[in-house]
Amino acid sequence: MSHNGRRIALTLVLALASQLLGCRQLGLGVKYFLTPCAGNGPERNADFDLKLPPLDLDAFYAELRGLQANFEFEELGRIRYQGRDDPQYWIRRPAPEGAPRMLIVAGVHGDERAALLAIPRLLAELADESPTRERASSPSWDLSVLVPANPVGAAHTSRYNGTGCDLNRDFGSFANPEARAVRNVVERLDPDLVIAPHEGPQDGFFLIATADADPELARRAVAAVAAAGIPLARKSFLGLGLGSPGLSLEGPTIAAGKRALGLGSLGTYMESLGVGTFTTESSWDSEDFEARIDSHVIAIRAVLDSAPPGVSSGTGD
Numbered sequence: 483m484s485h486n487g488r489r490i491a492l493t494l495v496l497a498l499a500s501q502l503l504g505c506r507q508l509g510l511g512v513k514y515f516l517t518p519c520a521g522n523g524p525e526r527n528a529d530f531d532l533k534l535p536p537l538d539l540d541a542f543y544a545e546l547r548g549l550q551a552n553f554e555f556e557e558l559g560r561i562r563y564q565g566r567d568d569p570q571y572w573i574r575r576p577a578p579e580g581a582p583r584m585l586i587v588a589g590v591h592g593d594e595r596a597a598l599l600a601i602p603r604l605l606a607e608l609a610d611e612s613p614t615r616e617r618a619s620s621p622s623w624d625l626s627v628l629v630p631a632n633p634v635g636a637a638h639t640s641r642y643n644g645t646g647c648d649l650n651r652d653f654g655s656f657a658n659p660e661a662r663a664v665r666n667v668v669e670r671l672d673p674d675l676v677i678a679p680h681e682g683p684q685d686g687f688f689l690i691a692t693a694d695a696d697p698e699l700a701r702r703a704v705a706a707v708a709a710a711g712i713p714l715a716r717k718s719f720l721g722l723g724l725g726s727p728g729l730s731l732e733g734p735t736i737a738a739g740k741r742a743l744g745l746g747s748l749g750t751y752m753e754s755l756g757v758g759t760f761t762t763e764s765s766w767d768s769e770d771f772e773a774r775i776d777s778h779v780i781a782i783r784a785v786l787d788s789a790p791p792g793v794s795s796g797t798g799d
């Protein structure tokens with residue numbers, strides 16, 4: 483059976499079971515994990531009460547464009563929907579030859595605003611640090627950001643795109659132009675690590691590292707968030723206890739399960755290429771918008787400031 487066939491079969495079984503049992507959790511599991519296009523267009527989330535930081539999307543784009551003096555800038559394409567025509571940008575800070583490449587894919591779910599708002603904040607911080615000669619010669623990352631991954635979702639405060647699809651279930655079939663834009667950058671950049679900022683209903687910040695990602699780097703990122711006084715989640719968005727607060731390390735079993743399911747998430751796509759993914763997750767239940775936005779910035783900076791895997795840390799910079 484194809485991945486799609488298996489997913490459809492499993493969806494039917496779970497949908498039937500959730501009907502019989504009247505189980506909300508199971509029903510939500512089917513909707514959020516196994517249904518690629520559960521929306522009728524870019525609708526708002528009726529299952530959860532997301533606390534929304536203010537976002538003026540046009541000001542957001544203007545802020546990003548204001549960084550063009552400090553970064554390489556490419557418009558990957560534009561997504562038209564209901565009178566709007568929004569860009570997807572590829573913003574890049576290249577590093578010396580041989581530096582590993584990090585790709586941040588931000589805003590796959592347009593209603594997870596802290597994940598979007600973290601990007602101009604991160605880039606502004608990096609732009610303010612004029613790289614010295616010493617720093618430029620020390621090990622560092624070639625940094626790329628694709629933002630926003632889902633412009634229509636961002637404009638309509640929705641998890642979905644204009645056709646009601648969850649892009650994080652489309653990185654297997656690439657039926658949507660937004661997912662193809664991500665694939666375009668992945669193929670051209672050939673990243674060594676992908677970071678995907680998201681938000682969810684869990685009780686604090688956590689980071690999910692796929693089987694191919696470096697667990698030590700993941701631990702450092704979580705430790706940096708904790709050191710800033712930001713609460714770490716004790717349970718994942720599935721309500722499962724995390725072995726270590728704020729950290730979920732996916733072993734080969736989970737990777738194989740997701741592959742078998744044909745989940746079509748960004749993480750499974752990257753695993754198919756042998757590339758690790760960190761998903762950073764802040765809590766959309768929290769009214770502390772600053773901490774939610776900062777948690778992503780801090781986690782990403784902790785990775786950027788670490789000597790990348792395979793590069794011995796120098797004598798400091």
Ligand SMILES: [Zn+2]
Pocket residue numbers: 590591594680681
């Ligand atoms: Zn998300």
